[in-house]
Amino acid sequence: MPEVYNWQLGRPMYYPYQEQHPREQFAFVFNINRCIACQTCTMSCKSTWTFSKGQEYMWWNNVESKPYGGYPQAWDARLLELLDQAHQKAGREAVWDATRRDGARQPYGVFEGMTIFEAAHGAEQREEVALGYEPSDEEWSSPNIYEDTAVGQKGVPGVMAFQPVQLPEHLTWFFYLARLCNHCTYPACLAACPRQAIYKRPEDGIVLIDQERCRGYRKCVAQCPYKRPMFRTTTRVSEKCIACYPRIEGKDPITGGEPMETRCMTACVGKIRLQGLVKLNGDGSWAEDRRHPLYYLVKVEKVALPLYPQFGTEPNGYYIPPRWAPRPYLRQMFGPGVDEAIEKYRAPSRELLAVLQLFRTSQHIIYRYEIIEGQKVFETTINGKKWEMFNDTVVGYNKSGKEVVRVSVEEPTYIRPPIHSNSI
Amino acid sequence: MNVPKTIVNRRSILVAATAGLFGWLLSPAERAAAAQKATLLARPVTRVPEDPEDSLWASSDSLDVPLAPQAVVKPRTYEAGVKALTARALYDETKLAFLLEWGDAKREVSIGRVGSFRDAIAVEFPGDPSKGIPYFGMGESNKPVTIYQWKADWQFAPLYDVNEEFPNMAWDLYPFSGRAAGEMAEATDYGKEGGDRAFLPSWWAGSPLGNPVLQAKTPVEKLTAEGFGTLTSAGVDQQNGTGKGVWKDGAWRTVISFPKSQEGFVFERGKTFPVAFAAWDGARQERGGEKAVSTWYFLSLEQPLGPLAYISPVLAVIGAAAIQVIGLGLLRRRARQTDQVST
Numbered sequence: 113m114p115e116v117y118n119w120q121l122g123r124p125m126y127y128p129y130q131e132q133h134p135r136e137q138f139a140f141v142f143n144i145n146r147c148i149a150c151q152t153c154t155m156s157c158k159s160t161w162t163f164s165k166g167q168e169y170m171w172w173n174n175v176e177s178k179p180y181g182g183y184p185q186a187w188d189a190r191l192l193e194l195l196d197q198a199h200q201k202a203g204r205e206a207v208w209d210a211t212r213r214d215g216a217r218q219p220y221g222v223f224e225g226m227t228i229f230e231a232a233h234g235a236e237q238r239e240e241v242a243l244g245y246e247p248s249d250e251e252w253s254s255p256n257i258y259e260d261t262a263v264g265q266k267g268v269p270g271v272m273a274f275q276p277v278q279l280p281e282h283l284t285w286f287f288y289l290a291r292l293c294n295h296c297t298y299p300a301c302l303a304a305c306p307r308q309a310i311y312k313r314p315e316d317g318i319v320l321i322d323q324e325r326c327r328g329y330r331k332c333v334a335q336c337p338y339k340r341p342m343f344r345t346t347t348r349v350s351e352k353c354i355a356c357y358p359r360i361e362g363k364d365p366i367t368g369g370e371p372m373e374t375r376c377m378t379a380c381v382g383k384i385r386l387q388g389l390v391k392l393n394g395d396g397s398w399a400e401d402r403r404h405p406l407y408y409l410v411k412v413e414k415v416a417l418p419l420y421p422q423f424g425t426e427p428n429g430y431y432i433p434p435r436w437a438p439r440p441y442l443r444q445m446f447g448p449g450v451d452e453a454i455e456k457y458r459a460p461s462r463e464l465l466a467v468l469q470l471f472r473t474s475q476h477i478i479y480r481y482e483i484i485e486g487q488k489v490f491e492t493t494i495n496g497k498k499w500e501m502f503n504d505t506v507v508g509y510n511k512s513g514k515e516v517v518r519v520s521v522e523e524p525t526y527i528r529p530p531i532h533s534n535s536i
Numbered sequence: 537m538n539v540p541k542t543i544v545n546r547r548s549i550l551v552a553a554t555a556g557l558f559g560w561l562l563s564p565a566e567r568a569a570a571a572q573k574a575t576l577l578a579r580p581v582t583r584v585p586e587d588p589e590d591s592l593w594a595s596s597d598s599l600d601v602p603l604a605p606q607a608v609v610k611p612r613t614y615e616a617g618v619k620a621l622t623a624r625a626l627y628d629e630t631k632l633a634f635l636l637e638w639g640d641a642k643r644e645v646s647i648g649r650v651g652s653f654r655d656a657i658a659v660e661f662p663g664d665p666s667k668g669i670p671y672f673g674m675g676e677s678n679k680p681v682t683i684y685q686w687k688a689d690w691q692f693a694p695l696y697d698v699n700e701e702f703p704n705m706a707w708d709l710y711p712f713s714g715r716a717a718g719e720m721a722e723a724t725d726y727g728k729e730g731g732d733r734a735f736l737p738s739w740w741a742g743s744p745l746g747n748p749v750l751q752a753k754t755p756v757e758k759l760t761a762e763g764f765g766t767l768t769s770a771g772v773d774q775q776n777g778t779g780k781g782v783w784k785d786g787a788w789r790t791v792i793s794f795p796k797s798q799e800g801f802v803f804e805r806g807k808t809f810p811v812a813f814a815a816w817d818g819a820r821q822e823r824g825g826e827k828a829v830s831t832w833y834f835l836s837l838e839q840p841l842g843p844l845a846y847i848s849p850v851l852a853v854i855g856a857a858a859i860q861v862i863g864l865g866l867l868r869r870r871a872r873q874t875d876q877v878s879t
Contacts, residue, residue: 164735165710165721166697169650239612246821249649249701306611306825307765324741327767329824331611333650343650345697346723347738347746348689 120421122218133396137317139428140387141416147288156379166346172353173292173376180258184247187339198231210448227424242300244335287434293340293353294427304335318355337423371477383472417446459494466506476516478508575834578625584633588789596624603828616828617817633793643783644818645692648701653818658685660812664800674761683759684777691755723748808836
């Protein structure tokens with residue numbers, strides 16, 4: 113039984129293929145705190161890749177309102193339920209030992225439960241590679257169902273909690289979760305395909321479905337925990353997010369041959385998104401790259417966390433969790449690193465505040481940043497501690513080392529003279 | 537005449553032998569049935585019938601094939617929809633045709649939904665019999681198998697998709713389909729002037745599954761495999777199978793026919809070839825490895841009846857009669873001698 117090392121779980125795990133890693137890995141960080149669910153990302157993807165016959169229901173990128181929304185409906189709750197049943201049957205618990213944190217190999221501790229691969233062994237009728245289910249057509253429709261639907265008072269259906277909104281947790285709450293394919297390190301879609309029609313590119317870790325080899329068995333649809341492969345009735349095969357790979361390869365003329373962020377990333381109005389390519393060591397760990405914005409956010413500051421790491425696919429999408437949502441819900445969704453991540457985000461360090469300014473500022477993929485220190489502009493108290501803000505400037509560089517963005521913490525302002533105050 | 541018991545017994549043996557000889561010559565199908573039935577005899581005909589309801593099939597040999605769920609590799613199935621099928625085969629100068637009959641309570645012929653799966657049936661044989669018999673489950677490395685699969689959706693609903701399944705759906709425009717705003721597009725439009733097949737990437741990449749033009753021509757796909765997970769379509773230009781299925785009263789009757797001349801060999805008269813079968817029940821969401829399969833059976837292509845075939849039974853009958861007459865004569869002589877000695 114092949115074993116691979118999953119650093120998000122802090123332990124080796126079962127996976128049907130030998131461990132092998134790309135040179136670089138497509139990855140992204142989304143700051144949920146800033147998302148306004150404008151769906152510009154969703155539409156930019158739709159208008160680029162999924163506007164043809166048979167793709168009507170496909171949204172390779174979507175934004176859903178949590179906790180009730182989901183595309184397909186209740187995708188995460190359904191899989192969590194299946195996992196729960198598998199754990200109960202095996203007499204095990206899906207718990208983390210967060211005390212066993214140990215450097216980059218165990219940054220969140222150790223997950224002691226079963227992943228979707230490990231839980232699949234107990235399946236009864238059709239023995240599959242990973243635990244999963246096939247959503248119905250009805251579940252795939254209404255992609256934005258339960259938009260803006262908040263959780264009400266605990267134990268009182270249909271009634272909102274009218275107490276004053278107060279951190280750390282709002283009593284009436286929801287948040288937006290923008291999602292696309294996580295181009296996982298150990299993709300369940302790839303593992304599930306009985307005919308190796310799905311592959312992970314050695315140059316950038318992008319996971320693709322070979323349209324010639326796919327025979328539409330829909331095993332990837334069933335076993336991808338994030339439900340990103342989608343079946344197309346006109347071609348009778350499955351399709352999925354391709355991470356806009358021509359842009360990643362620098363084929364788009366706008367960046368003159370330099371790697372470029374995907375459509376959904378560059379379209380982000382709320383500036384919640386930062387996407388890039390991280391260098392990997394041979395064992396799959398992230399190569400030390402201190403001034404890489406993604407490396408800094410995920411590995412150094414640990415402010416961005418993987419989505420449902422317990423599924424076991426080692427997803428490469430990372431989220432800065434929403435600071436107002438109940439912690440148990442967030443821990444279930446992002447693992448035991450949630451409390452620390454929120455603490456760091458609520459009172460950001462000088463460096464974090466500067467790096468957060470890089471989000472959605474250039475179509476170029478940023479490979480490195482530098483910070484030019486500025487003056488102190490603000491001071492307050494957060495959690496009883498003094499917090500100071502400095503107007504630092506962050507400079508982003510592309511793959512060739514060329515400066516592609518320069519932005520300061522405080523936005524430059526311009527006061528319009530009174531004569532034009534009513535002009536549009 | 538008082539004939540002793542021994543003589544009666546010997547006489548009956550001879551009669552039975554003669555009758556057996558007649559039986560062997562006159563009814564090859566029954567002869568095959570009498571043995572352990574693992575061989576299907578394909579009879580020669582002037583032209584193989586493409587229609588499962590053609591009367592020619594009634595006189596053909598039949599082989600009952602039990603099927604078992606595929607449980608060797610993941611995804612494993614421990615209970616499959618189709619439990620058995622009946623196979624018949626005929627051939628002509630150029631083609632070999634199978635009639636396959638199996639019970640299936642629910643007819644599944646369209647893939648308009650994400651959760652829809654087709655009924656299907658397949659015939660498999662070694663791609664190169666000179667290399668020996670490969671493993672029946674999709675062949676093995678360097679011992680390929682050739683598969684012809686009939687797909688219900690290719691025959692009945694090749695263009696059935698979202699707008700047929702959801703007739704009240706809304707759409708504004710299908711760019712690169714060649715259709716104007718407000719006009720419904722079909723998959724075939726993308727291959728016509730004004731359309732662009734790049735927007736049906738499976739078709740563009742050369743897969744027969746995404747090719748609605750091919751599917752309008754034949755419901756049978758030719759494939760090869762060298763082990764589990766290696767199934768590869770023969771390519772659009774190499775597709776030479778034809779077929780037709782009819783569903784009636786809870787059963788499919790489907791003809792799959794293809795050229796006797798294959799890449800590595802020819803289905804020659806007088807020779808025997810391994811054949812295996814697989815069936816998919818769409819209503820049970822069977823697809824790919826989730827299917828009912830058989831092990832190898834044998835297909836024997838019966839020699840056509842030349843002049844010798846008509847003369848040889850006559851000669852055999854005469855010969856048998858002569859043996860009988862001589863034999864009886866000898867017995868009578870012996871009996872007479874015995875009578876004389878005893879008196």
